[in-house]
Amino acid sequence: MSQTISVRHDERTTDLPDGSTAIQALKALEAVRGQVVAARVDGAAWDLDRPVPDGAEVEPIYADTDEGRAILRHSTAHLMAQAVTDLFPGAKWAIGPPIEDGFYYDFDVERPFTAEDLEAIEARMHELARERQAFVREEVSHDDALAEFADQPYKREIIALVDDGRIVSEVDVAADAGDGDAAPTFTVYRNVRVGGDGSVEVAWSDLCRGPHVPSTERIPAFKLLRSGGAYWRGREDQPMLQRIYGTAWESRKQLTAHLEMLEEARKRDHRRVGRDLGLLHQPEELGPGLSIFLPNGALVRKQMEDWIRDETLARGYLPVYTPHIAKEDLWQRSGHLENYAELMYPGMEVEGASYRLKPMNCPFHIMAYTSRTRSYRELPIRISELGTVYRYERSGVVNGLLRARGFTQDDSHIFCRDDQVVDEVVACIEFARDLYRAFGLGEPSRVAVSTRPEVKAIGTPEQWARAEKALEEAAARSGYDYEVDEGEGAFYGPKIDIHARDAIGREWQLTTIQVDFNLPERFDLSYVGEDGAKHRPFMVHRALFGSIERFFAVMVESFNGAFPTWLAPEQVRVVPVAADFLDYAEEVGATLRAQGVRVHVDASDDTLGAKIRDAQTSKIPYTLVVGGAEAEAGTVAIRPYRGDQRKDVGLATFVAEVTEEIAARRTEPHG
């Protein structure tokens, strides 16, 4: 055993007494440049107060990085669990990982938490934080871990799962594998009170892999957000626990900014904005998950639909229209009754036959394909439709337009040869990219390849492997970094899902592209090849908006109802300063209308201020104020929803500007 150890950071090395901790090493190496919460030692996350081995490469983990925040949040989860244990004696605790923007911890308690409980827990957390409790890491044996958590059944279950080599979640498993064949070592983190006289008292302990911040006072800003039920290990056959969500940040400023973002998101809710701006109506009379697009909403939607119709035609897709229902036999043959029945509305008996509302459009597009013999010369055949489908979603999941029971997909099915699949999928990804750009969403935030589900998958493993390979190849060729979501594919084939972020940073799953080798077989699809023989085509399903309704909701929330001019239901509002100038206002309106601009002349007898306010709160891109001066000179005073007013602009100039902005489908206001 040597008296000194050597540590290094970047190119520097230094010697320290044996037993030196990570923070001592970092300081000795002058490697600390900010608020450090933990270290990285030879690539592994490491507590600052944990001794480092000889020869270690040591790096700081800062609080203002994703990794640093995750550690901070994980520690905050422990703090919360300690507070819950204090306030709810007998509470059993399950797991408490960091998540995007926060953390949660699941508890088994006598009754669900109330809002008042959360306030009390948060208050207790602040008290505990002020006690400056140290997080102390301790390695314990398997048996000691079992004994220590004898009255914590969920912790014991985690230990058992580790024993079995099954991992619940990377974040929470406390075992340190890597000791070869030795029994796993478990780590326990103890929250320790240090008295003024140097006495120590263990306040709370949890089985946890860590690392943690050194002390509770190093948690600068946190807030509990909500509570709700959550199944143990996420499985419906398991007991329901009570989960508390919270958020924690490296500074009060960051916390405040995050809370403001949440409030902004709440205010932007498409159900609220949709009602305020007359876009949507969801009367109870229709039933859950069903919506009316009011005229303002319908005009926005029409622009979306026009865009996708024009683009699909331009890219060689062939339009079809298909019915909303079909005989049950069709759904039998497609496999939907076998694999998708729980999401389908029940049958309607008519003239001795049972009909079903369609949950998907594929069988209809297949009927379009099989309407006559197909030649290899025709492929790929891209059948396209805005197809409205109905899915009997479980009652708890329905959510406005984001999760509806009736919705419309910009659905296409591409029938192609084996050697065309990758090209077609790449073209779909590029199409989706163009769509996101056109609608102001920027670049995709996430591209994920979903593979064969463990349950409910049809087709052979070889077919799946081939289709998954094609999708991965296409994803790679598209140039985006992609992830693989194991087991998340559709029952008939693997898929690529594309996500995008909206104006306030939230991520949405929109586009889906799926390769299907199954339906072509079920429907015995074929084309005549160059060799005169029959061949089986592949099928690519794809919906770029995903659902028009969901994408519409994302548009509403991303733009907060203030649509770019080309999408806005009312593009220009003409406001006469007084009734005397109504004639000129009508003339301005007629001029714009003649150019296809959606314009409304405010002929009410409200005051000018009230009319301006109405136009502003309606988020109309341009308000034109006209009075004597404008009528005299043939000009308008322009008040854009965003940006500065411009007076004495010639009417012809404004018409030219606004029509150009609309034609170019700009997502940023002109000028």
Add this chain to the structure above:
RNA sequence: GCUGGAGUAGCUCAGUCGGUAGAGCAAUCGCCUCGUAAGCGAUAGGUCAGGGGUUCGAGUCCCCUCUCCAGCUCCA
């Protein structure tokens, strides 16, 4: 589907101890005719989500159902 919370005018909300329903905005009508975010006045608007129960009496207390919200699960 599961756990919890909530439903009062078109919207946002008040309604005390169980005593018979209220405001602002919106709407309608009238006055005002206005130069850049709310002029003034009047009128109308309710099966208090629906059903049942307790009570002399229920928006209020109890039960059931529906719908919505949050979370889980699921998903475009």
